[in-house]
Amino acid sequence: MSTTWLDDVFATKKPVIAMLHLAALPGDPAYDSTGGIAAVVRRAREELDELQAGGVDGVMVSNEFSLPYLTKTEPITAITMARIIGELLPAFEVPYGVNVLWDGRASIDLAVATGAKFVREIFTGVYASDFGLWDTNVGEVARHRARVGGADVKLFFNIVPESATYLAARDLAAITRTTVFATLPDAICVSGATAGAPTDAEALKVVKAAAGAVPVFVNTGVRAENVGSQLDIADGAIVGTYFKKDGVFENRADRTRVEELMGEAKKFREQLV
Template identity: 45%
Template sequence: MSTVFRELLGVEKPIIAMCHFPPMPGSPLYDARAGLEGIKEWVARDIRHLQDGGVDAIMFCNEGDRPYTLKASPATLATMASVIGQLRSEIRVPFGVDVLWDPVAAIALASATGARFVREVFTGVYSSDMGLWNTNAGESLRFRRNIGADHVKLIFNINAEFAGFLGQRPLPLIAQSVVFSSLADVVAVSGTMTGQAPQLPDLELVKRAVPDTPVVANTGVRAENVREILQVADGVIVGTALKQDGNTWKPVDPDRVKRFVGAARG
């Protein structure tokens, strides 16, 4: 069994909680009245609630930047780097980053902020809400090497949200392929979109296909299903279930965090 999570996060089956940034400058839903200070206050509050609730790690993501693009804007990267940097002293747990849907930008942000991992869609060609989506894992990993960021681990989301494969390969074969040829550190299995759980049989098949690589449930994990999912998965990434009223776009609910962590750890 891989020791990636033990070495990276200090636990074997981590709860990785999403800290969703609200819309940032240039995004259609950006709140210019609240401004950058409003973004910082939002993120700081969510960090506090997640850490106090007992999660093992936090992942920062520009979830509010709808509609999503396949190349991150300079404003998004600059805002995320600035806010994470200003709040760095308040972050007590390991953290990672995700920039939708730009792997190179996410690796750059991780290197600049001290993040330990990145989650992204690194491989495959998709018909998506963002148009035709083509990826380039070779470019991303070479960029990581060129900037001296080999210590940043890569979580490969192998079935992208808001998108469908153009190929016909089954998930277990894709998992084997990305571990063998694209050097995935961790494999993530998603539902069809944010907040939708992956099918448990899919998790089981993927885990069986790559037994020596950590496999995480990437979406739709809730207090009601986390124990069952962790019987198969090596960890979970959770966002929506920790929000007020289970609404992706609302702030983190501290009571929901505590319930989730309690359910996960029994």
């Protein structure tokens, strides 16, 4: 496996993918039934405009405000996300992916239904998490992906999940090597403890060294001041919280902050030519 698929999808080295965090959806505890889905769509469209105007290389749509998360989502979640993405389709100017937290099968279904190029999820491992005991079945998900025609959907495996601890007594390098060999990820994501939390540079180096030709993305904690040093290790970055107004997770995307980080990312990439 090589990183050429990144070039094909994003047409740039070291792509920066922005998170488009949807407001709470029907069935979620924080859902605003008064504003309804129209309000969710309106906010999503406004934030997509801010992210794309700021120069991001890709966008990943997620139900980030569906807290507390389920490890097997209710059907209404992916169905509503499909409706929202369908309304946004004419506005996408960059490649887009999806993430139905924390449900790999639902994420793949949503990608196939909406034409998304990639998904990010926890596809492997068993964890003790804030959401209970978290078990996965990558073999079942891989077969489901094939059955629904999702072979071209690229899978980002998060092997250091947020809010969870891996139960097996194995080090990060060993987990990376066996994940690559046995489960065939298209990319690997390395995270901090929560959304917006710094990703440990040493952990990122360990995963990069063990991943071989599989691309490695830094998944949380990327900021304008560290994007160059993080991309010096990783093959790309996924950014959510920093792009929000004042860098606050609950706020909306802010074009000024997007431009700031993307300016630094582009300066770093110019050195690679």
